[in-house]
Amino acid sequence: MADSVTDRFLRYVVIDTQSDARSPTQPSTEKQKNLGRLLAEELLAIGVTDAHLDEHGYVYGTIPATTSKNNVPVICFTAHMDTAPDFSGTGVKPQVVKNYQGGDIQLVGDRTQVIRVSEHPVLKDLVGHDIVTSDGTTLLGADDKAGIAEIMSAAEFFINNPDIKHGAIRILFTTDEEIGRGVDKVDLKKLGADFGYTMDGETAGTIEDETFSADAVEIAIKGVAMHPGFAYGKMENAIRIAGAIIDRLPKDQAPETTKGRDGFIHPTGISGVMEKANLSFIVRDFTEEGLKTKEALLEKITNDVMAGYPGSTYTFTVKEQYCNMKVVLDRHPEIVEYAVEAIRRAGMEPVRGSIRGGTDGSRLSFMGLPCPNIFAGGHAFHSPLEFVSSQDMEKAVKTIVELARLWEERA
Incomplete structure:
Protein backbone atom coordinates (compact mmCIF):
# COMPACT_ATOMS: atom_id res chain seq x y z
CA MET A 1 0.00 0.00 0.00
CA ALA A 2 2.92 2.39 0.69
CA ASP A 3 4.10 2.36 -2.92
CA SER A 4 0.59 2.98 -4.14
CA VAL A 5 -0.08 5.93 -1.89
CA THR A 6 3.36 7.40 -2.57
CA ASP A 7 2.98 7.06 -6.32
CA ARG A 8 -0.30 8.92 -6.11
CA PHE A 9 1.19 11.59 -3.91
CA LEU A 10 4.12 12.17 -6.28
CA ARG A 11 1.67 12.51 -9.15
CA TYR A 12 -0.49 15.07 -7.35
CA VAL A 13 2.17 17.38 -5.90
CA VAL A 14 3.57 18.41 -9.29
CA ILE A 15 0.19 19.99 -10.16
CA ASP A 16 0.19 23.64 -9.08
CA THR A 17 -2.95 24.29 -7.03
CA GLN A 18 -2.14 27.36 -4.94
CA SER A 19 -5.19 29.35 -3.88
CA ASP A 20 -5.35 33.15 -3.97
CA ALA A 21 -7.11 35.16 -1.24
CA ARG A 22 -7.28 38.21 -3.53
CA SER A 23 -9.51 36.41 -6.01
CA PRO A 24 -13.29 36.67 -5.55
CA THR A 25 -14.07 33.47 -7.49
CA GLN A 26 -14.73 29.93 -6.27
CA PRO A 27 -12.32 28.30 -6.72
CA SER A 28 -10.02 31.25 -6.32
CA THR A 29 -7.70 29.84 -9.00
CA GLU A 30 -8.79 27.81 -12.03
CA LYS A 31 -5.65 25.67 -11.81
CA GLN A 32 -7.12 23.90 -8.77
CA LYS A 33 -9.56 22.29 -11.19
CA ASN A 34 -6.65 20.63 -12.98
CA LEU A 35 -6.13 18.38 -9.99
CA GLY A 36 -9.88 18.05 -9.50
CA ARG A 37 -10.35 16.73 -13.03
CA LEU A 38 -7.55 14.21 -12.54
CA LEU A 39 -9.01 12.98 -9.25
CA ALA A 40 -12.49 12.59 -10.73
CA GLU A 41 -11.05 10.62 -13.64
CA GLU A 42 -9.03 8.38 -11.34
CA LEU A 43 -12.06 7.73 -9.12
CA LEU A 44 -14.11 6.75 -12.14
CA ALA A 45 -11.29 4.49 -13.32
CA ILE A 46 -11.18 2.57 -10.03
CA GLY A 47 -14.96 2.11 -10.02
CA VAL A 48 -16.41 5.08 -8.13
CA THR A 49 -19.19 5.49 -10.67
CA ASP A 50 -20.69 8.79 -9.48
CA ALA A 51 -17.37 10.67 -9.17
CA HIS A 52 -17.50 14.17 -10.64
CA LEU A 53 -16.05 17.67 -10.51
CA ASP A 54 -18.64 20.38 -9.91
CA GLU A 55 -18.65 24.00 -11.06
CA HIS A 56 -17.03 25.18 -7.81
CA GLY A 57 -14.07 22.83 -8.19
CA TYR A 58 -15.21 20.26 -5.61
CA VAL A 59 -14.87 16.54 -6.29
CA TYR A 60 -17.62 14.26 -4.99
CA GLY A 61 -17.83 10.48 -5.06
CA THR A 62 -19.44 7.52 -3.30
CA ILE A 63 -18.10 4.11 -2.32
CA PRO A 64 -21.25 1.99 -1.97
CA ALA A 65 -21.95 0.08 1.24
CA THR A 66 -20.93 -3.58 1.36
CA THR A 67 -22.89 -4.40 4.52
CA SER A 68 -26.42 -5.74 4.79
CA LYS A 69 -26.99 -3.60 7.89
CA ASN A 70 -29.18 -0.60 7.20
CA ASN A 71 -28.22 1.45 10.26
CA VAL A 72 -24.55 2.14 9.48
CA PRO A 73 -23.86 5.89 9.40
CA VAL A 74 -22.65 7.42 6.15
CA ILE A 75 -19.06 8.60 6.64
CA CYS A 76 -17.31 11.30 4.62
CA PHE A 77 -13.54 11.44 4.19
CA THR A 78 -12.34 14.81 2.96
CA ALA A 79 -9.12 16.64 2.08
CA HIS A 80 -8.32 19.90 0.30
CA MET A 81 -6.69 20.27 -3.10
CA ASP A 82 -5.22 23.75 -2.76
CA THR A 83 -1.80 24.56 -1.40
CA ALA A 84 -0.91 27.63 0.64
CA PRO A 85 0.00 30.93 -1.05
CA ASP A 86 2.68 31.47 1.64
CA PHE A 87 5.48 30.00 -0.50
CA SER A 88 5.79 29.09 -4.17
CA GLY A 89 3.98 25.94 -5.30
CA THR A 90 4.94 26.24 -8.97
CA GLY A 91 7.29 23.65 -10.44
CA VAL A 92 7.37 21.29 -7.46
CA LYS A 93 10.15 18.72 -7.83
CA PRO A 94 9.58 16.04 -5.19
CA GLN A 95 12.58 14.11 -3.88
CA VAL A 96 12.46 10.74 -2.11
CA VAL A 97 15.02 9.92 0.56
CA LYS A 98 14.87 6.13 0.53
CA ASN A 99 15.48 4.30 3.80
CA TYR A 100 16.35 7.45 5.73
CA GLN A 101 19.18 6.74 8.14
CA GLY A 102 18.97 9.79 10.36
CA GLY A 103 20.63 13.18 10.40
CA ASP A 104 19.79 16.47 8.72
CA ILE A 105 18.40 16.44 5.17
CA GLN A 106 19.95 18.98 2.79
CA LEU A 107 17.62 19.82 -0.09
CA VAL A 108 19.12 19.54 -3.55
CA GLY A 109 17.53 22.54 -5.31
CA ASP A 110 18.55 25.10 -2.71
CA ARG A 111 21.34 23.81 -0.54
CA THR A 112 20.75 26.51 2.05
CA GLN A 113 17.48 24.74 2.86
CA VAL A 114 18.10 22.01 5.44
CA ILE A 115 15.54 19.94 7.34
CA ARG A 116 17.32 19.78 10.69
CA VAL A 117 16.69 17.14 13.32
CA SER A 118 17.12 19.82 15.99
CA GLU A 119 14.15 21.72 14.53
CA HIS A 120 12.11 18.66 13.51
CA PRO A 121 12.73 16.01 16.18
CA VAL A 122 10.03 13.79 14.64
CA LEU A 123 12.78 12.74 12.19
CA LYS A 124 14.21 10.56 14.97
CA ASP A 125 11.06 8.42 14.69
CA LEU A 126 11.35 8.13 10.90
CA VAL A 127 14.65 6.25 10.60
CA GLY A 128 14.16 3.52 7.98
CA HIS A 129 11.28 5.37 6.34
CA ASP A 130 11.12 6.73 2.80
CA ILE A 131 10.80 10.50 3.22
CA VAL A 132 9.43 12.75 0.49
CA THR A 133 10.62 16.37 0.37
CA SER A 134 10.60 19.20 -2.14
CA ASP A 135 13.90 20.25 -3.73
CA GLY A 136 13.89 23.33 -1.48
CA THR A 137 12.77 25.87 -4.08
CA THR A 138 9.02 25.33 -3.50
CA LEU A 139 6.73 23.94 -0.85
CA LEU A 140 5.92 20.25 -1.24
CA GLY A 141 2.15 20.19 -0.97
CA ALA A 142 1.78 17.44 1.63
CA ASP A 143 -0.80 19.85 3.06
CA ASP A 144 -3.05 18.40 1.89
CA LYS A 145 -2.17 16.23 -1.09
CA ALA A 146 -1.00 13.59 1.36
CA GLY A 147 -4.58 13.42 2.64
CA ILE A 148 -5.89 13.21 -0.93
CA ALA A 149 -3.51 10.38 -1.83
CA GLU A 150 -4.52 8.49 1.31
CA ILE A 151 -8.24 8.79 0.63
CA MET A 152 -7.73 7.77 -3.00
CA SER A 153 -5.68 4.71 -2.00
CA ALA A 154 -8.30 3.71 0.58
CA ALA A 155 -11.05 4.14 -2.03
CA GLU A 156 -9.27 1.78 -4.40
CA PHE A 157 -8.74 -0.72 -1.57
CA PHE A 158 -12.45 -0.69 -0.69
CA ILE A 159 -13.51 -1.10 -4.33
CA ASN A 160 -11.09 -4.01 -4.84
CA ASN A 161 -12.04 -5.73 -1.57
CA PRO A 162 -15.84 -5.87 -1.39
CA ASP A 163 -15.57 -8.53 1.34
CA ILE A 164 -14.54 -5.73 3.73
CA LYS A 165 -17.81 -4.74 5.40
CA HIS A 166 -18.54 -1.03 5.63
CA GLY A 167 -21.35 1.43 5.18
CA ALA A 168 -21.61 4.00 2.40
CA ILE A 169 -18.55 6.24 2.22
CA ARG A 170 -18.62 9.70 0.69
CA ILE A 171 -15.50 11.33 -0.73
CA LEU A 172 -15.12 15.11 -0.84
CA PHE A 173 -12.12 17.03 -2.13
CA THR A 174 -12.38 20.78 -1.57
CA THR A 175 -10.74 23.92 -2.90
CA ASP A 176 -9.52 27.10 -1.17
CA GLU A 177 -9.12 25.68 2.34
CA GLU A 178 -5.87 27.57 2.80
CA ILE A 179 -7.64 30.93 2.37
CA GLY A 180 -10.58 30.07 4.63
CA ARG A 181 -13.17 29.48 1.90
CA GLY A 182 -12.85 25.71 1.57
CA VAL A 183 -16.46 24.75 2.25
CA ASP A 184 -18.31 27.91 1.18
CA LYS A 185 -20.06 26.10 -1.68
CA VAL A 186 -20.21 22.52 -0.38
CA ASP A 187 -23.62 20.94 -0.98
CA LEU A 188 -24.21 19.00 2.24
CA LYS A 189 -27.52 17.66 0.95
CA LYS A 190 -25.80 16.18 -2.09
CA LEU A 191 -22.98 14.90 0.11
CA GLY A 192 -25.49 13.10 2.29
CA ALA A 193 -23.09 12.18 5.08
CA ASP A 194 -23.83 11.87 8.79
CA PHE A 195 -20.36 13.03 9.82
CA GLY A 196 -16.88 13.31 8.37
CA TYR A 197 -13.15 13.16 8.94
CA THR A 198 -10.61 15.53 7.42
CA MET A 199 -7.30 13.85 6.59
CA ASP A 200 -5.28 16.99 7.18
CA GLY A 201 -3.20 16.52 10.32
CA GLU A 202 0.49 16.04 10.94
CA THR A 203 2.18 13.37 13.08
CA ALA A 204 1.12 9.75 12.58
CA GLY A 205 -1.30 8.58 15.26
CA THR A 206 -2.79 11.99 15.98
CA ILE A 207 -6.54 12.72 16.11
CA GLU A 208 -7.51 16.35 16.66
CA ASP A 209 -10.91 17.37 17.96
CA GLU A 210 -10.19 21.00 18.80
CA THR A 211 -9.16 24.03 16.77
CA PHE A 212 -8.73 27.73 17.34
CA CYS A 323 -15.15 28.34 15.49
CA ASN A 324 -13.61 25.69 17.73
CA MET A 325 -15.08 22.42 16.46
CA LYS A 326 -14.81 20.86 19.94
CA VAL A 327 -18.09 22.57 20.83
CA VAL A 328 -19.85 20.35 18.27
CA LEU A 329 -17.73 17.21 18.60
CA ASP A 330 -18.26 16.98 22.36
CA ARG A 331 -21.94 16.31 21.57
CA HIS A 332 -20.90 13.27 19.48
CA PRO A 333 -18.03 11.68 21.45
CA GLU A 334 -18.20 8.39 19.53
CA ILE A 335 -16.93 10.10 16.36
CA VAL A 336 -13.58 10.80 18.00
CA GLU A 337 -13.56 7.62 20.10
CA TYR A 338 -13.92 5.43 17.02
CA ALA A 339 -11.07 7.30 15.32
CA VAL A 340 -8.89 6.69 18.36
CA GLU A 341 -9.68 2.97 18.17
CA ALA A 342 -9.05 2.86 14.40
CA ILE A 343 -5.61 4.43 14.90
CA ARG A 344 -4.87 1.80 17.51
CA ARG A 345 -6.00 -0.98 15.17
CA ALA A 346 -3.72 0.43 12.48
CA GLY A 347 -0.76 -0.19 14.79
CA MET A 348 -0.16 3.18 16.44
CA GLU A 349 -0.57 4.69 19.86
CA PRO A 350 -3.32 7.32 19.47
CA VAL A 351 -2.62 10.90 20.53
CA ARG A 352 -5.43 13.40 20.93
CA GLY A 353 -4.44 16.94 20.12
CA SER A 354 -5.52 20.50 19.40
CA ILE A 355 -4.82 22.41 16.21
CA ARG A 356 -3.27 25.86 16.38
CA GLY A 357 -5.22 26.68 13.25
CA GLY A 358 -8.29 25.36 11.50
CA THR A 359 -9.40 22.84 8.92
CA ASP A 360 -12.39 22.44 6.66
CA GLY A 361 -13.70 20.35 9.55
CA SER A 362 -13.99 23.45 11.73
CA ARG A 363 -16.57 24.98 9.40
CA LEU A 364 -18.21 21.70 8.44
CA SER A 365 -18.85 20.88 12.10
CA PHE A 366 -20.87 24.08 12.54
CA MET A 367 -22.63 23.53 9.19
CA GLY A 368 -24.07 20.26 10.52
CA LEU A 369 -21.35 17.74 9.62
CA PRO A 370 -19.30 16.95 12.76
CA CYS A 371 -15.77 16.49 11.47
CA PRO A 372 -12.57 15.93 13.51
CA ASN A 373 -9.12 15.86 11.94
CA ILE A 374 -6.97 12.76 11.42
CA PHE A 375 -3.24 12.78 10.71
CA ALA A 376 -2.00 12.76 7.11
CA GLY A 377 1.68 12.46 8.08
CA GLY A 378 3.13 15.73 6.77
CA HIS A 379 5.38 18.17 8.62
CA ALA A 380 6.68 21.77 8.24
CA PHE A 381 3.62 22.81 6.24
CA HIS A 382 3.63 25.96 4.09
CA SER A 383 7.41 25.99 3.74
CA PRO A 384 10.19 24.64 1.50
CA LEU A 385 11.13 22.28 4.36
CA GLU A 386 7.84 20.37 4.14
CA PHE A 387 8.19 16.59 4.25
CA VAL A 388 6.15 13.41 4.65
CA SER A 389 6.91 9.74 5.27
CA SER A 390 5.61 7.12 2.83
CA GLN A 391 5.12 4.71 5.71
CA ASP A 392 3.09 7.26 7.66
CA MET A 393 0.85 7.83 4.63
CA GLU A 394 0.34 4.07 4.51
CA LYS A 395 -0.68 4.13 8.18
CA ALA A 396 -3.25 6.82 7.35
CA VAL A 397 -4.73 4.59 4.64
CA LYS A 398 -4.99 1.74 7.14
CA THR A 399 -6.65 4.08 9.63
CA ILE A 400 -9.33 5.00 7.06
CA VAL A 401 -9.99 1.32 6.36
CA GLU A 402 -10.18 0.40 10.04
CA LEU A 403 -12.44 3.34 10.79
CA ALA A 404 -14.96 2.33 8.13
CA ARG A 405 -14.91 -1.26 9.38
CA LEU A 406 -15.35 -0.14 12.97
CA TRP A 407 -18.50 1.88 12.24
CA GLU A 408 -20.01 -1.14 10.47
CA GLU A 409 -19.11 -3.53 13.29
CA ARG A 410 -20.66 -1.35 15.98
CA ALA A 411 -23.80 -0.35 14.11
Missing part, protein backbone atom coordinates in the same frame (compact mmCIF):
# COMPACT_ATOMS: atom_id res chain seq x y z
CA SER A 213 -11.76 29.93 17.06
CA ALA A 214 -10.80 32.49 14.46
CA ASP A 215 -11.81 35.98 13.40
CA ALA A 216 -10.38 38.47 10.93
CA VAL A 217 -10.16 42.17 11.79
CA GLU A 218 -9.82 45.03 9.32
CA ILE A 219 -8.95 48.54 10.54
CA ALA A 220 -9.40 51.34 8.01
CA ILE A 221 -7.84 54.66 9.02
CA LYS A 222 -8.63 58.03 7.46
CA GLY A 223 -5.98 60.61 8.28
CA VAL A 224 -5.58 64.28 7.47
CA ALA A 225 -3.56 64.91 4.31
CA MET A 226 -1.58 68.12 3.93
CA HIS A 227 1.34 69.43 1.89
CA PRO A 228 4.38 68.62 4.03
CA GLY A 229 5.67 72.15 3.69
CA PHE A 230 2.57 73.49 5.43
CA ALA A 231 1.78 70.51 7.66
CA TYR A 232 2.74 71.88 11.08
CA GLY A 233 -0.10 71.24 13.52
CA LYS A 234 -2.39 70.04 10.74
CA MET A 235 -1.19 66.80 9.10
CA GLU A 236 -2.26 63.48 10.61
CA ASN A 237 -0.37 60.85 8.63
CA ALA A 238 -2.39 57.64 8.35
CA ILE A 239 0.80 55.63 7.85
CA ARG A 240 2.18 56.85 11.19
CA ILE A 241 -1.14 56.06 12.87
CA ALA A 242 -1.05 52.51 11.49
CA GLY A 243 2.56 52.10 12.63
CA ALA A 244 1.68 53.27 16.15
CA ILE A 245 -1.08 50.66 16.39
CA ILE A 246 1.30 47.89 15.29
CA ASP A 247 3.95 49.12 17.72
CA ARG A 248 1.57 48.84 20.68
CA LEU A 249 0.54 45.23 20.04
CA PRO A 250 1.46 43.05 23.03
CA LYS A 251 4.67 41.16 22.25
CA ASP A 252 3.53 38.16 24.30
CA GLN A 253 0.38 37.67 22.21
CA ALA A 254 2.03 37.05 18.82
CA PRO A 255 2.30 33.74 16.91
CA GLU A 256 6.06 33.74 17.39
CA THR A 257 5.78 34.04 21.20
CA THR A 258 2.85 31.71 21.91
CA LYS A 259 2.33 27.94 21.88
CA GLY A 260 0.00 25.27 23.20
CA ARG A 261 -3.38 26.73 24.07
CA ASP A 262 -2.28 30.38 23.93
CA GLY A 263 -4.00 32.55 21.35
CA PHE A 264 -2.63 35.56 19.49
CA ILE A 265 -3.21 38.81 17.61
CA HIS A 266 -1.39 38.64 14.27
CA PRO A 267 -1.04 41.50 11.76
CA THR A 268 -1.16 40.01 8.26
CA GLY A 269 -1.22 43.09 6.05
CA ILE A 270 -0.61 46.82 6.01
CA SER A 271 -1.01 49.34 3.22
CA GLY A 272 -1.44 53.07 3.05
CA VAL A 273 -0.63 56.59 1.98
CA MET A 274 -0.70 59.82 3.96
CA GLU A 275 -4.48 60.14 3.70
CA LYS A 276 -5.56 56.59 4.47
CA ALA A 277 -4.21 53.25 5.65
CA ASN A 278 -5.51 49.75 6.15
CA LEU A 279 -4.47 47.10 8.65
CA SER A 280 -5.43 43.41 8.45
CA PHE A 281 -5.27 41.03 11.41
CA ILE A 282 -6.17 37.49 12.28
CA VAL A 283 -7.17 36.85 15.89
CA ARG A 284 -7.04 33.33 17.35
CA ASP A 285 -8.01 31.70 20.64
CA PHE A 286 -9.38 28.34 21.77
CA THR A 287 -12.34 29.98 23.51
CA GLU A 288 -14.88 32.54 22.32
CA GLU A 289 -14.24 34.54 25.49
CA GLY A 290 -10.52 34.66 24.75
CA LEU A 291 -11.20 35.69 21.17
CA LYS A 292 -13.45 38.57 22.20
CA THR A 293 -10.97 39.69 24.87
CA LYS A 294 -8.21 39.95 22.27
CA GLU A 295 -10.44 41.86 19.87
CA ALA A 296 -11.42 44.28 22.66
CA LEU A 297 -7.73 44.82 23.42
CA LEU A 298 -7.00 45.51 19.74
CA GLU A 299 -9.81 48.04 19.56
CA LYS A 300 -8.66 49.70 22.80
CA ILE A 301 -5.15 50.05 21.37
CA THR A 302 -6.66 51.60 18.25
CA ASN A 303 -8.78 54.00 20.30
CA ASP A 304 -5.82 55.02 22.44
CA VAL A 305 -3.69 55.75 19.38
CA MET A 306 -6.49 57.60 17.61
CA ALA A 307 -6.97 59.88 20.64
CA GLY A 308 -3.71 61.53 19.67
CA TYR A 309 -5.06 62.31 16.20
CA PRO A 310 -8.34 64.20 16.74
CA GLY A 311 -8.88 64.95 13.06
CA SER A 312 -8.66 61.31 11.97
CA THR A 313 -11.25 58.56 12.02
CA TYR A 314 -11.27 54.78 11.70
CA THR A 315 -13.52 51.79 11.21
CA PHE A 316 -13.02 48.47 13.00
CA THR A 317 -14.58 45.47 11.25
CA VAL A 318 -14.64 41.92 12.65
CA LYS A 319 -15.43 38.95 10.42
CA GLU A 320 -15.92 35.46 11.83
CA GLN A 321 -13.77 32.85 10.07
CA TYR A 322 -14.39 29.62 11.99
